[in-house]
Amino acid sequence: MWGGRFSSQTDSLAARLNASIAFDWRLAPFDVRASAVWAEELAEIDILSAEELQQIQSGLQQITTEIQNHTFQIQPDDEDVHTAIERRLFELIGEPAGKLHTGRSRNDQVMTDFYLWLRESGSFLDTAIQDVQKALIDRAELDLGLIVSGYTHLQRAQPILLSHWWLSHFYPLQRDRQYLDFLLQQANFCPLGSSALAGCPYPINRFRLAKKLGFNAPFPNSIDAVSSRDAAASFLFFASLLTVHLSRLAEALILFSTTEFGFVELPDAYTTGSSIMPQKKNPDMLELTRAKAGVTIGQLTGFLSVLKNLPSAYDKDLQEDKPAVFSAFDHLSLILPVISGILQNLKVIPQNLSASLDPALLATEIADFLVMQGIPFRKAHRLVGELIRDCANQGITLLQASAEQLGKIHESLPDQFAELLDPRHAVERRAQFGGTSSTSVKNQIIQARKILQKLR
Template sequence: MKLWGGRFNENTNKDVNDFNSSIRVDKRMYKEDILGSIAHIKMLKAQNILPIDSCKKIEEGLLYLLENIENNNIQIDDDFEDIHSFVEYALTEHIGEAGKMLHTGRSRNDQVALDLKLCLKDNSKLLIKDILDLLKAIHEKASKNIDTIMPGYTHMQKAQPITLAHYFLAYAEMFKRDISRIEDFFKRLDEMPLGSGALATTTYPLDREFVARELNFSKITLNSLDSVSDRDYVIEFLSILSIIMMHLSRWSEEIIIWCTNEFNFIELSDEYSTGSSIMPQKKNPDVAELVRGKTGRVYGDLVTLLTVMKGIPLAYNKDMQEDKEALFDALDTTKLSLITFTGMIKTLKVNKDVMEKSAHGGFTNATDLADYLVKSGIPFRKCHEIVGEIVLYCIEKGICISDMSMCELHKFSKVFKEDVYNEISLENCVNQRKVIGGPSSYSVKIQIKELERLINNYKL
C-alpha cells in the first residue's frame, strides 16, 4: 500500500518501486514512528481535531502494533514503500477505517524528520555508554601502570620517557572530548519538527508544544521549511562518529606496531586475534586492523551525506532518503568498533620490562641532561649544543649517556658532577615532570582521579 496514488492512472514500474523504497533501511525506526504517531494522535484528540473515540482506537491500535512487532508476532513487510506506510496500513488492518485518520495534519516529510531525531536521541545516549565503557577499561589499565616506564615518541622517533598510564590517559582525553561533542550536539538535536507538514505547516490548529512535551523535546523547530529540509543534525552526528573512529584508528595503528616482534610492547589476547591459513606462527591484530579500515568507511558515510545535501534546494527532496543508509551504517560500524576495541584493550597483556628497556635506548633522557646544565647557569641553547655533541659521541661509541664516565662527560663540560647520573635516570626523568598534565606519578594520579570522577558521576 502507498500513502499516495489517487492522482495516478498507471501502476508504478516494479523497478521504480524497488528503487524508490526505503523500508529495508528505515524499518529499524518502527518504534520511533509508532511513538511519534501516538504523541500526534494524543494531540489531535486534545485539540478536538478528530473524534475522541477514533483517537482512542488509533492509540490502542498503535500500542498493539508496537508490542507485537517487538515480540515478533508481526513481521514488517519489505514490500511497502517505507516504515510509515507499513505502520499506517497495519494499523488500518487492525482497527479499520479509523486508521486512515492517523495522518491528519502531518506529512511524511516532518514525520521522517521526527523519527530520525528520536532515533538519534536514543542512540546518542547509547554511544556515550559505549565510550564510557572504553574509558573504564582505560582507567583500569592506567591505574595498574602508573610506574610502567616506556619511550614517548614524536615523528615515530624516541623522544622522552613517559609512563604507560600517561599514554593511556592521552586517549582518555580524546574520548572525553567525544562525549562532550555528543552532549553539545544533543542541544541542537533536541528540537521537535512535527507539525511542519510537507513544508508550510497546516490549517489544523495543531499544538506542537504538546507533542514536544510528550516526546521529551526541549523545544520545537521555528521554521517549517528548514524543519523538513534540515539534515545538519545527521551530518553533525556523522562528523562525531568520524572523529571517534579517527581516535580509535590512531590507537589501532599503535597497537598494530606494538604487537610486532620488533616492538613487543604488548600481546593481544587470543580472543581478539586471528591466525594465518598458511603460516602457523602468526597471531594477527585483526581487530585493530579492521577498526583502522572501517574508519574509512565511516568517513565515506559522512562524505556521502555532505555530497547529497550540497545542491538540494528547499524543501524536501527524494535525495534526502539517502541519509538513513549512510547514518545507520556509520552508527552500527562505530558502535561495534567501540565494543570490540574495548574488549581488546581490557584483555591485552603489557610487557613492562620490554617497554622500560626500550626507553633506555634512543637517548630519551637527553633533554633532562640539557636541563641539568641549565640549572648550572648555562643558557639553554648552549646546553642543547653540548648535549647534541654528547649524543653524537655516544652514537660513535655505541653507548648510552648513562654509560659515560665522569671523565668522558668533563670533555664536554666541567659542570657535570656525580649527581648527574641520578638526574638522568629514567625514573627521575619521569617523576620530576610534576607539571599538571605530565607523566609523573603525581600528575598521572590527578588525571586518573578526574577520569574516575567523570565515569562515576555521569548520568545517562
C-alpha cells in the same frame, strides 16, 4: 498512500530505487510512538472522536507488540516504515486509520522519528564510550609504576609512565562525548506539526506535542524542520572523529603488540590466527577498527556532498541520511565494546618496556642540567647533540661516555651523569599539572574518575 494523481503503476525498478523500507524500518518503534501522540492531538481538536482515538491507540499498541516480537510482516508494496505501519493499521482497525495522517506529512514524520531514534542511540553510544574510558582509567591504575619510551615521529623520544600514555586516549574520548551532547541538543526540537513544509493547517498545540515526545520545544521554522539534516551531518562528524581517535589507539596497540616492540600481548579472544601459519596471532579487530574510521569518514564526506546543492525544503536526496548514519552507528556499537574488551584483557610485558629505555632518551635531562648551570638552552642543546654524535661515532651508548668527554661540556657533569640518566628521575621531574610524574598521573586518574562519575 499517494496514488490518486497517477494513472499507471510505478515502474518496478523505480519503486526499488525509491523505497527506503530496507533501512528505515529501525525507526518503526519511534514512528508508532509519534503516531500515538499525534492521534491524541487530533482528538484534542475533534478530528478524532474518543472512539476513533481508542481504536487507533489499540491498533498502534498491537503493532508495537508485533514490532517487539519481530512478527510484523513487511509487504512488497510497503514503500517505507510509515506506509508499512499505516497499511497495517488499516488492516487492524479499518477506516479510522485513514484519519491519522491528517495535518502531517512524511516529511515531518520521518524527521521526528529520526530525532527520537538519534536521542536514544546517542545515549547508548555515550555509555559505550564511557566503558572505553573506564577501561583506560583502570589500565592507568593497574600499570601505574611502569615506565616506557614515549614516541614522537614514531621515534623514541622521552621516558613516560605507561599510565600517562593510557590516559592520553581518555581525553579525546571525553571531547567526543561533549560533541555528542551538543549534537543531541540539535535534535531536541520537534519537527512534528510542520507538515510537508508550510506548517500544519489545524490548530495543533505544537508545544504540548513536543513536550509529550520529550523534546524541549517545536522546531521554530517549518521549512527548516523538514529539510535540516544538521543533526545527521553532526552525528557523522562525531562518528568520524570518534573512530579516528579509536583508530589511533588501535594502530598503537597493533605496533606495540608486534615482536619488534613487544610491549603488550593482545588477548586471544580479540585476535585471530592464520589459515597457513600456525604461529600467527593477528590483531584483526584492531585493524578493522582502523578500517571503519576510513569508511565513516567516507560516509561523512558523501553525505555532505548530498546536501551541498539542495534547494529549500524537502528533497528525496535527504533520504540518504539514514543509511549513512545507521551504518556509522552499527560500526560504533561493535567497535566500542571490542576496544573495551581488549583494554581490559591485554597483557603488558614490563621487561620489554624497560628494554625500550635507551639512555639517549635522557639527552634532554643533560641539557636541562646544563641550563641550571647557567648555560643558555640553545648552547646546551648543541653540546649534548655533539656528545651523542661522538658516542655514535665511537659505537658506544650515551651511558658509556667517558668522564673526560663529559668534563669538556661542564666540570660537574661527570658527578651528576648517572642520576641524569635515571629514567625514573626524569619522569618524576615532570610534576607539573598534566605531566608524566607519578603524582601528576595519579591526579589525572582521580580527575578522570570524577568526570565519569559526574556525567554518568
